[in-house]
Every structure is written in C-alpha cells, then in structure tokens.
C-alpha cells in the first residue's frame with residue numbers, strides 16, 4: 001500500500017488544505033487503496049493529530065475547523081465507496097446545545113472531533129429541548145446523547161435530559177455525555193450523566209470508548 | 219475621595235484614601251434585573267441608576283458604534299453579513315459611520331463638568347480586531363477567515379483602525395476618558411481561541427496602530443476577553459496593552475499568580491460569579507482569595523462578567539456589603 005500517499009493526505013489535512021486533500025483521496029482511490037484504509041490511515045489519523053494538538057494548545061480553533069473541513073472533503077469522496085463496501089461507523093451520536101442556550105462553537109468542535117473518530121453524528125443545533133434529545137436517540141438509534149451548555153442558567157437542562165432518558169426507559173442503551181464552560185466532573189456525577197470531558201478531542205476519545213463498551217455489552 | 223479619583227489612583231498603582239472603587243464593570247444581564255424586579259427592585263429605576271441604588275459607584279461607559287443605520291443584520295444569531303471582498307465592498311457604506319458617535323459625544327460634552335469634578339470615571343469601548351470582523355463574517359465564518367481571507371482581514375482591520383483613530387480624536391477634544399477597553403472575547407475555558415502566530419499576524423499590527431494614540435492621552439488600555447487569558451497576557455503586553463478584564467475564575471484564571479508574574483499589569487474583575495450562586499461564606503472565601511492582590515494596587519475587584527440571574531437580590535446586597543468591607547480593608551491593612 002502507498003503509505004506515502006496516505007501520509008501526504010494526513011499532512012495536508014492537518015494544514016487545512018481541503019482541495020489538495022480531496023485530490024489526494026481521489027488519487028488514492030484510483031490507485032486502488034481500500035477506502036477504509038484511506039479513511040482511517042489518511043483522514044482520521046490526520047484529524048487525530050489535530051485533536052491531540054488541540055488538547056495541548058498547539059493548535060487552536062481555526063486550525064481545527066479548517067482541518068475538519070479538509071477531512072469532510074475527503075470523506076465526501078469516500079462515502080459512496082464506504083457504503084458499498086459495507087464499512088460501518090464506530091457508533092452514532094446525537095449532539096446539541098441545550099434549550100435556552102445559543103453557544104455553539106464548542107458543540108460544533110465536539111461534533112467535528114466525533115466525526116474525526118469515525119462516529120456518525122446527528123447535529124440537533126442549538127436551543128435543543130430534552131425531549132428532542134431523547135426522541136432523536138430513540139428514533140435514530142443513537143448510542144450517545146451529547147449535550148453542550150455554556151450558561152449556568154441552562155446547564156440544568158442536562159439534568160432534565162437524564163431524567164427524560166430514564167423515563168423513556170433507554171438509560172441502559174444510551175450513554176449521556178455533557179460538556180461546556182460551567183460544567184465539570186462533579187456536576188456530571190450529581191445529575192447522573194455518564195461522561196464529562198473538558199475538551200472536544202477527549203470527548204471524541206471517550207465517545208469511542210463508550211460505543212465500544214456498549215457493543216461489548218451487546 | 220471622588221469616584222473618579224479612586225479609579226485613577228488604583229489604575230496608577232496608588233492607594234485611594236478610603237477604599238477601592240466598587241463597580242460592576244459589565245452592563246447588567248437583563249434576566250438578572252428582571253429577576254430582581256420580581257424580588258422587589260424598583261421597576262421605575264433607569265438602567266444607569268441601578269448601580270448607585272444598589273450601593274455601587276457610578277461609572278459611565280460609551281461603546282462606540284461601528285455600524286451605521288441601514289446596515290444589514292445577520293439572518294440568524296451569530297450569522298454573517300458578508301463573506302468576501304465583494305460583499306465587504308457592498309456593506310462598506312454602512313460601516314464606520316462618521317457621525318455614528320455624535321450622540322455619545324454630545325453626552326460627553328454634557329457630562330464633562332461632572333467628570334472633571336470627579337463624580338464618575340468615564341470609559342469607552344471599541345470593537346477589537348477579533349470581535350469586529352466576527353460581527354461581519356459571523357461566528358463561524360470568522361474562525362475560517364484567518365485562512366480563507368487573510369488579505370481581506372488585514373484590510374478590515376486597517377479600515378477599523380483608521381475609523382477608530384478619527385473618532386477618538388473627537389473624544390479627546392472633549393475630555394480624557396480614564397480607561398478604555400477593546401471588546402474581544404478571544405479566549406475561552408481552555409485558553410486563547412487563536413494561535414500566537416495568528417494573533418501576531420492579524421491583531422498585533424492593528425493594536426500597534428491604535429494603542430499608542432490612546433496611551434499618549436493617558437487613557438489606560440485594557441482588553442476585554444472572557445475565559446482563561448493567562449497564556450495571552452504576554453501577547454497582549456507585546457501589543458502595548460496595559461491590562462485585562464474580566465479574569466474568569468471558572469475558566470481557571472489564578473489572579474494571585476498573575477499578579478506575581480506581572481506586577482505592573484492592570485486587572486479588573488476576577489471575582490468568581492459562581493460563588494454568588496452559593497452563599498455568603500463562599501463569597502467571603504472568594505474575597506479572602508483576592509484581598510492580597512487588592513492590596514497590591516492596579517486591581518479593581520468586580521464580578522468576573524455579569525451577576526447571573528439565579529443570584530437572589532438579597533444575596534447581591536450581601537455581596538455589595540462585603541465588597542465594601544474588603545475594598546476598605548485593602549487600603550487600610
């Protein structure tokens with residue numbers, strides 16, 4: 001396999017060169033490299049580097065966004081091929097900023113990092129009600145509900161999401177992740193959510209773990 | 219001592235005779251005021267009289283307008299009003315309104331005598347080099363614009379700086395504001411939103427153009443950026459900035475450590491708003507944390523950005539009483 005080409009994809013992705021990434025992915029396809037390998041060893045591995053660097057403040061929000069855009073251009077080329085080959089996502093997540101809250105920069109980054117780990121994401125946008133989170137998880141078979149809140153006045157909605165999920169009887173099948181500026185580990189425990197992380201890259205790592213453990217548990 | 223003298227003293231690292239200033243630097247969160255009205259705060263009070271009624275010092279802020287009447291607004295909250303060079307040209311006639319600040323300047327003229335007499339400090343705010351392009355490109359487009367439209371970004375900041383310099387000339391013909399802020403909000407819980415390289419390429423030249431003019435007039439130059447500003451302070455200092463606010467505790471800002479690292483930098487804010495949601499004891503603990511820095515000068519303690527709506531009015535009154543206690547102790551002890 002042409003690992004040099006895959007590295008080139010990864011490196012251009014990290015520099016946010018969307019057009020180049022798209023061309024290189026097409027080239028890799030034309031050379032007969034498996035779509036799954038292009039995805040994992042080219043695109044997702046590049047996004048992984050960006051995620052790690054974002055965690056340690058070596059790159060910042062704009063760099064993550066342009067890298068993710070490049071990733072999505074590449075994924076666009078691969079999507080039909082992946083579907084054909086029957087490659088499945090690592091898991092499915094619905095994400096949103098909770099009711100009353102319009103802050104979405106962080107939520108969008110978490111979404112991109114999820115995608116960067118090969119997860120399928122349903123983006124519910126901002127101002128999302130607890131019912132919408134829970135209904136979406138049920139209807140779309142999501143393993144994870146991810147809630148973002150940036151305000152002390154809206155973080156309470158996350159507790160509602162946990163309650164609604166319990167009422168709907170999906171708590172054993174669906175994990176709830178929370179994050180955002182006023183949220184912390186203690187709050188996560190207090191409301192009975194499953195995972196809190198302080199940044200988007202760790203959120204994606206944790207989400208993959210959760211999906212794997214759910215799968216293992218059958 | 220007058221309100222204005224206290225602020226001037228602290229911002230020059232001198233001790234006021236009686237106490238530190240007692241201000242809530244940010245304008246009130248509308249939800250908080252509505253909640254307090256339910257709890258007995260008079261509904262008749264004009265906005266600018268809320269602070270003195272609650273026992274705080276008065277201060278007057280002017281936020282210069284950067285967009286004129288008729289300027290198209292975003293289609294959704296945080297959305298763009300332009301995208302590229304061409305659409306910038308199209309909205310240009312609505313930006314940088316030469317007569318936009320006329321009303322504010324008129325108000326300054328009216329207040330000049332009171333300001334001279336020390337009744338209140340006056341400060342003004344400008345949309346900064348991060349904030350202003352964000353209002354044009356939209357929240358998300360802006361974050362891409364550093365990579366997608368670097369030349370346009372520079373052009374916008376050139377136009378912005380020229381406009382601000384012209385308008386500030388007009389202000390200084392009337393009076394000398396005591397301090398000013400660049401509204402930026404370019405940091406968050408995990409630190410800066412942009413890299414140092416990006417800051418140096420885009421924001422530094424802008425600040426270098428505007429800041430010296432303000433400093434020449436003796437107005438203290440402060441950057442308003444939420445979140446954890448720790449890592450950015452050296453960048454800001456290189457740009458000639460003299461201080462920051464609001465030093466958000468929830469984002470991890472450690473004011474005593476910053477004071478140790480930067481003995482000559484100005485700080486406003488730093489009081490952890492989250493303690494106000496708990497109880498009096500938590501608030502006292504917070505004042506104890508800040509007291510040593512209050513004593514060093516160059517620091518005006520104030521809520522680290524807007525008292526939240528779930529703080530009851532009664533507890534806010536306790537907060538103000540404690541602020542007074544510590545503001546006095548800071549100069550006496």
Ligand code: B12
Pocket residue numbers: 061100101102103104105106107109110146147148149150151152153177178179180181182195196197198199200201203246247248295296357403404405406407408444445446464466469491522523524526
């Ligand atoms: C930018 C900003 C805005 C922008 C938002 C634009 C947008 N479309 O998002 C604007 C100007 C519109 C805005 C408005 C307001 N804001 Co505001 N805002 C901010 C600011 C400066 C940065 C937020 C941000 O974008 N961060 C960047 C991203 C990348 O970080 P993040 O969101 O924290 O996300 C990261 C992690 O938290 C995590 N994460 C995020 N979500 C999730 C989810 C999961 C599941 C996981 C695991 C992880 C995770 O990963 C992300 C990336 O690593 C913060 C300050 C701060 N300390 O955060 C204030 C802040 C959040 N705002 C505040 C306030 C008060 C407001 C207003 C109420 C102001 C007003 N009085 O009108 C309004 C509210 C509007 C509304 N109804 O939502 C206060 C909240 C205080 C409080 N009591 O809670 C803050 C903290 C400012 C402060 N100093 O006090 N704001």
